[in-house]
Amino acid sequence: MSTLQLSLAIVGGLVLALIVAYNTWTSRRNAPKRALPQEPELAAGIADPALRQEPGFDGTAVAVPGDAFQDLDRGLEPADGHAVDLSEALQMPVPPLSAERRLGLDPLIDVIAGLQVEHVVSGDAALAALPPTRRAGSKPFAIEGLNEATQQWETPAAGQRYQSFQAGVQLANRMGALNEIEFSEFVMKTQGFADAINAAPDFPDMLQEVARARELDQFASEHDAQLMFMLRARQAAWSPGYVQQNAARLGFVPGAMPGRLVLPVSTPGLPPLLTLGYDTQAALAEDPDQSAIRDITLSLDVPQVYRTEQPFTRLRDVAAALCQAMDGVLCDQNGTPLPAMAMEPIAADLELLYDQLDGRDLSAGSALARRLFS
Structure with missing residues (x-):
């Protein structure tokens, strides 16, 4: 073999190796992100059947227009500039059932x-x-x-x-x-x-x-509201296990249906504080690790949750934390990134809504409100 032939063979081998390496890198880069191995304590907690119970309620989602939310691409910071402590935010007190109107028939509704x-x-x-x-x-x-x-x-x-x-x-x-x-x-x-x-x-x-x-x-x-956010992957898609793992760190547990996670309130039996949803087919796939999820939804059924839970604030905090942890961007239901100036007006509108429900003796989260808005 001549020197020229040997050189061409070496060059060809290097080019082939580079192509294989590039294809492998591209495949891994575009593959859905997978969940990391869990610590035994966390895995045991998620597998606990008692945590899989989802407080049930009827209702159809009513999406709020896209300009009603804030772009949380870079995370959420309160007005004072200090970081949000999600561990404290996820432990807000809930009024006991004994403090509200009885659960039976009521002439009001x-x-x-x-x-x-x-x-x-x-x-x-x-x-x-x-x-x-x-x-x-x-x-x-x-x-x-x-x-x-x-x-x-x-x-x-x-x-x-x-x-x-x-x-x-x-x-x-x-x-x-x-x-x-x-x-x-x-x-x-x-x-x-x-x-x-x-x-x-x-x-x-x-x-x-x-x-x-x-x-x-x-x-x-006139006083019904269900807020819905979409979190969209910036680059690599997510696997169901990756979504579940990141949501579990914020307190979410599996819901009653595939592709549904809920953030429970502290009082058992009440509707969930927040609901996280993703593609049902991806959740039921034979190999979930290969299922690609490009977006997930976060929703809040306002009349179903006590005002004292500060559900809108917690929705913003959870959305910001998930965007940061999963390299996502917060969008409206059509996938349009949300403007930064729209969140505070919505928060103010919700406070007015809460006041009007209180004035009608149908406070958000109460037994009567849960029945009426179902």
Whole structure:
């Protein structure tokens, strides 16, 4: 072999090696980021089935326009310039359930019909007489009994005795206001129960209640809000495990559905403070490490969460922390980066919204608000 041939062979080998190295580097650079090995304590905590329970609530997301948020590309800093302590922010107190209005029927958001019985009715008889469904159209329907021993209204229970009953249907929810057809279904269900226990029902006027339902629905429509952010990857995509690991560091736990994580409040059984969502198909992939996630969503259902949790502030903090940790950029629902000047006006609007809900005795996070905005 001549010197020229040898030189060409060496050059060709070097070029081939460079091509292979470049392709390998490009493949690794563009591959979805994977979760790092977890410490035993953290892994055990995430695997704990008790932490996988998601407080449930109904509701459809209503996205806020994109210009309503702030560009948090470089993270979030409070006005005083000090760093935000997320460990403290994620431990805000929540008012106990005992401090709020009882969970049963309430004339503020329910149509209520009294049922007078001729004699005390057993809980077993009441349970046998209940209608098979607990809805009138799209509205929740319920029957309560006045417990002879405790003198408290409650859902009929076996082994108890009741001296009176009341039936109720919700005036409005996110499906709209109670209409005449739903009111008629409420009357039929209540009458059937009354006949079974030999009770005399006293129904309110349908037209007045339907008008009240429309007024309440109008108020609810004007004071409903669900904020939604999108976090988009700047360069390399994320794997589901990578998203879960970074979210878990901020207190998120797996939700009830694939591709859903929730940040719980401190009181068990209440709706989550924040919800993080990503592509369901990526979450269900056979090899999640190879699934590429380009964006995730962060959402807050405002009426479902107590004001004292400071949910909007915590949403901003979590978004900033995730953007920094995952090399992401905060966008609106259409993927447009958010302007820096838009966050404070939204915070001010939310404070006004909270005040108006408080003034209507429908404070955000309360049992009545959770029912109305569901």
